Amino acid sequence: MAETAPFLRFTNVVAGYGGGDVLKGVQFDVPQGGVTCIVGPNGSGKSTLLKTVSGLVKPRLGEIWFKGENLVGQTPRQILRLGVVQVPQHHSLFREMTVDENVELGAFLVKDRKVIAERMAAIREMFPIVAERASDKAGSLSGGQQRLVEFARCLMLEPDLVVLDEPSMGLDPKTLRSMFATIKMMNSMGRTVLLVEQNARQALKLSHTGIVLENGRVRLSGSGIDVLNNPEIGALYLGGSIEETKHAS
Amino acid sequence: MNAIALLNAAKDGILTGSVYALMATGLTLIFGVMDIINVAQGILVILGAYLSYALSVHLGIDLFVGLLITIPTLFVVGVVIERVFMARLKGPEKTAMSILVTYAVSLLIEGTLNTVFSVNVVQLQASYVTRSFSIGGVHFGFIYVAGFVMAAVLLSALYFMLYRTRFGVSVRASLADQTSAALVGIDVRRVSTICFGIGVAVTAAGGMIYGSTNAFNASTSYDLISRLLTIIVLGGMGSLGGAMLAGVSMVFIGDVVGTVWSPVWSTMSYFVVLVVVLLVRPQGLFGKQSARVA
Ligand SMILES: Nc1ncnc2c1ncn2[C@@H]1O[C@H](COP(=O)(O)OP(=O)(O)OP(=O)(O)O)[C@@H](O)[C@H]1O
Numbered sequence: 001m002a003e004t005a006p007f008l009r010f011t012n013v014v015a016g017y018g019g020g021d022v023l024k025g026v027q028f029d030v031p032q033g034g035v036t037c038i039v040g041p042n043g044s045g046k047s048t049l050l051k052t053v054s055g056l057v058k059p060r061l062g063e064i065w066f067k068g069e070n071l072v073g074q075t076p077r078q079i080l081r082l083g084v085v086q087v088p089q090h091h092s093l094f095r096e097m098t099v100d101e102n103v104e105l106g107a108f109l110v111k112d113r114k115v116i117a118e119r120m121a122a123i124r125e126m127f128p129i130v131a132e133r134a135s136d137k138a139g140s141l142s143g144g145q146q147r148l149v150e151f152a153r154c155l156m157l158e159p160d161l162v163v164l165d166e167p168s169m170g171l172d173p174k175t176l177r178s179m180f181a182t183i184k185m186m187n188s189m190g191r192t193v194l195l196v197e198q199n200a201r202q203a204l205k206l207s208h209t210g211i212v213l214e215n216g217r218v219r220l221s222g223s224g225i226d227v228l229n230n231p232e233i234g235a236l237y238l239g240g241s242i243e244e245t246k247h248a249s
Numbered sequence: 250m251n252a253i254a255l256l257n258a259a260k261d262g263i264l265t266g267s268v269y270a271l272m273a274t275g276l277t278l279i280f281g282v283m284d285i286i287n288v289a290q291g292i293l294v295i296l297g298a299y300l301s302y303a304l305s306v307h308l309g310i311d312l313f314v315g316l317l318i319t320i321p322t323l324f325v326v327g328v329v330i331e332r333v334f335m336a337r338l339k340g341p342e343k344t345a346m347s348i349l350v351t352y353a354v355s356l357l358i359e360g361t362l363n364t365v366f367s368v369n370v371v372q373l374q375a376s377y378v379t380r381s382f383s384i385g386g387v388h389f390g391f392i393y394v395a396g397f398v399m400a401a402v403l404l405s406a407l408y409f410m411l412y413r414t415r416f417g418v419s420v421r422a423s424l425a426d427q428t429s430a431a432l433v434g435i436d437v438r439r440v441s442t443i444c445f446g447i448g449v450a451v452t453a454a455g456g457m458i459y460g461s462t463n464a465f466n467a468s469t470s471y472d473l474i475s476r477l478l479t480i481i482v483l484g485g486m487g488s489l490g491g492a493m494l495a496g497v498s499m500v501f502i503g504d505v506v507g508t509v510w511s512p513v514w515s516t517m518s519y520f521v522v523l524v525v526v527l528l529v530r531p532q533g534l535f536g537k538q539s540a541r542v543a
């Protein structure tokens with residue numbers, strides 16, 4: 001029997017920004033339907049890896065297979081059309097536009113007004129903040145609220161794969177919990193999630209797969225629990241408590 | 250002090266300033282979307298003026314009718330400059346490199362214009378260019394009023410495009426953050442090219458009015474570009490509203506100081522205002538604070 005095409009597969013991905021290589025041959029699979037969490041020290045190339053998925057950084061070598069298509073060389077727009085969306089590490093809402101306009105932009109590639117209206121209605125139900133603050137400028141929302149609106153926006157395309165780069169950055173503990181709950185909800189709706197997290201302990205707990213990236217290479221991979229319980233990794237990246245792993249800035 | 254003189258200064262500020270505002274809007278649009286400082290904008294205004302000149306002198310085409318040809322022509326010139334020279338600029342040094350590259354483009358156009366039209370100064374002529382009328386002691390030159398109306402119409406059209414069309418949404422998103430725009434599926438490359446084209450196309454209109462109200466040759470572009478650059482710096486790099494307000498203020502402040510005090514201080518006065526504003530608000534009147542960080 002032929003092996004079925006993997007959902008998302010990185011094969012020997014080498015990428016950088018024109019200087020030295022940041023990713024030095026990254027190789028791993030993201031299974032369909034689960035939550036895959038990438039952890040690793042600052043500057044290890046986590047964001048760069050996610051940027052290669054969305055076509056923001058073009059790998060110098062290697063391939064990224066998504067449902068049988070190579071994403072390398074495709075534009076961010078083409079990759080969105082294939083069903084891959086990303087919420088980047090920095091806040092990406094358009095601050096001068098309203099919450100409504102921002103969420104609608106999530107469906108920029110959808111031409112049918114009726115479809116957009118239907119999805120907007122569903123999103124408003126799922127994310128009450130979108131309905132409550134509909135006509136407020138996105139820039140007037142708190143950091144946590146902006147993250148939720150970014151989540152809402154990325155779901156407007158009804159993606160198969162949701163890529164999240166450190167969604168918990170800068171959130172207080174309460175917002176943090178509701179954010180992780182939202183990720184679980186997205187996943188239970190059938191979206192595969194690939195995320196990078198500094199709150200490694202919490203994130204790995206809800207992840208099916210864990211990947212440790214170090215200095216541009218995969219250092220370790222396995223089930224979320226295995227990675228969490230690996231003594232070496234625990235000491236290196238997870239620290240004694242969640243508090244200690246939270247990064248400053 | 251003389252109220253009529255002040256009214257005249259205000260009138261000049263609004264009429265002439267609006268044309269500067271239009272030309273500066275092109276510059277700030279290009280910077281806002283692409284982080285490119287197009288120092289060729291001055292010579293492109295002169296190119297626009299020369300195109301109007303050639304059409305009117307050699308083909309007898311009216312200056313305003315000629316805009317139907319010169320505006321699309323300069324749009325195409327802008328698109329070509331963007332595709333050939335700008336598309337290659339990347340990385341953290343992009344803005345600095347863009348100054349050098351557009352300066353090279355500027356010299357190229359300047360040399361060509363000097364060869365084709367010689368260095369003798371010319372001015373655009375039409376029966377209505379020198380016509381004027383007066384309301385309550387304030388004197389209005391027809392061409393200045395026409396320039397104002399045209400600038401107002403074109404700027405309104407630009408605002409309509411930005412705030413009422415799908416393309417406008419993609420421009421505003423690209424103005425705010427290119428990466429975020431790309432991540433919702435906006436073709437930032439295409440938006441950049443079209444914006445560069447629009448930013449350059451407005452110089453055709455600006456150049457026609459400028460060339461009707463001033464004698465010019467290719468080197469006039471240096472005075473123009475320094476004015477346009479200070480306008481967008483005062484208004485805030487990338488801010489369209491800022492460019493308009495600063496364009497009008499530049500002429501208004503210069504005229505008021507020139508009338509009330511002495512013409513000697515006229516040009517300098519604007520720079521004094523500029524320096525004071527920048528000391529208080531380094532990002533200009535409406536500049537983005539640090540939206541481009543990270
Ligand atoms: N736009 C860029 N241009 C040049 N170098 C970059 C750029 N972005 C990141 N880098 C470099 O690439 C390396 C990896 O950065 P990356 O952002 O991928 O790390 P990260 O694992 O996401 O770190 P963090 O946990 O701080 O988000 C770093 O050394 C960084 O300085």
Ligand SMILES: [Mg+2]
Nearest residue numbers: 046047048089
């Ligand atoms: Mg990162």
